[in-house]
Amino acid sequence: MYENKIIASHWAIAGNHYCGDHVEIADTDFKERMEVIGRIGFKGAGFVEADLLNTKEKYGYKEARKIAEANGITEIEVEVLDKWWDYDNKEAQESRKNVFEAAEQLGARHIKVFGSEGDVEKDKFIEEFVKLCKDAEAIGTKIAMEFMPFKADMDCIKKGLEVFRAAGMKNAGFCLDTWHTFMGPSTYDDIALIKPEEIVTVELVDGYAELVSGSLWRDTCDYRLPAGEGDFNCKDFIGRVLDLGYKGTIGCEIIAIDHRELPLKRAAARAYASVKQYL
Template structure:
């Protein structure tokens, strides 16, 4: 594309699983088997301007180079955007809540040192079947409290609607964060979850409160679910533009809705995890950049058609 890019912000962030190597959600130990220095230097060489960090990696990082050492490493390698995940069970009680609060403290403390822009958080998830019932009042009040606490720590939280959790669609997620209306509590909007949740990209501009969209992630997959929804989301994602979810169309829709932030790239796939790290992050980066180019072409074509129609 020309230097006058239609999509002005083309910074790409490698979401936590994209650069983790052989690690996956809810697969026992979620820590990356690759040391953090190798990982950061590898993604930087591939062109990434941001990274996502999974909570499980933080204790090992603290025990090796330290969080302040990580901050220096990120700065030295030109990483300017940092996100973290994943906080679950923040609305619950008992032992689950106690463990969630322990991680909350670690994430918020780390966010302050690293200058983390956003912490991704979950909702009531079901790997199989339907999610357990959620107390709506507690869910609302605890999200509000968590968002306020995040704001006081200099960061914010982004809730991720998924077809496997109690906020099954982007519409439900948008309705929830709008009702809570906390400036530090917003949404993660992801290609896979939007598509699998049945939301038309054309409707995103009308659905989304853009001041509450904190994270946007792109990826791709086949049109049909492979295995269960959970298996599909953690094992079968494809690089942007290599599946049937029309990643370029999603990017175009988010740009036209008003998104001007960087673009997260979340690749969860068994095939991706098996690759050498440098190959994996280089392929993911190239595919995402190509999808931004494809989205720009779509936008330019639409503008040309619109201009021609106006002239008539």
């Protein structure tokens, strides 16, 4: 039986925002969010860099960790690192510094990262990935690689496995997202290729098989639905994952127009119920 380790992903409870809208700080205060999601039943929460820095300024990470733990929120996810291998990219390296600081101070379970878009050679990417994992290991956390249809060299399960197995780092693996699996070149059958220890975290969301907006990117920002409300057969997906023996965290990264207009309590309750129904 699955022990509840459900994460309230950042975008599911951030309010009227979405990834890339340049206002990534949640509409509600950190303390209020932790109190609300804790009462609903969540055991974890996700945070993006801008929201983390805002929380640091208001509470400090030491106090923020106390607030989270007082509300039963112990599975912390921080995100997201892109271009982390590019040492000439000052913005990316500043993000790496900020996210690692937050992960260490909050006792984060894992850090979410992206793959490249073909702008770095594979061997170099793996070499830098090993370094990233070792840095994470030094602060007691894991690296969760999120493959995406938009990332040419990290768009599916098979490509992710090539990197993980070449790197050989025990604190690294997938952020295995229903949306990116269904909408990309992977199939649910590919899940059987994964060892349970090669999954760091899971995101169970839904969507439409046919693009609503005509754009893959816009659909992932506007029509990433609660599990059970679309075409992805979330029951089959999570069943295959749990059959592997996976026992880690499961997030609900809902990013949808109607969802982000909901008040915090309703958004959080909807997100929790969408995952809980399958466990």
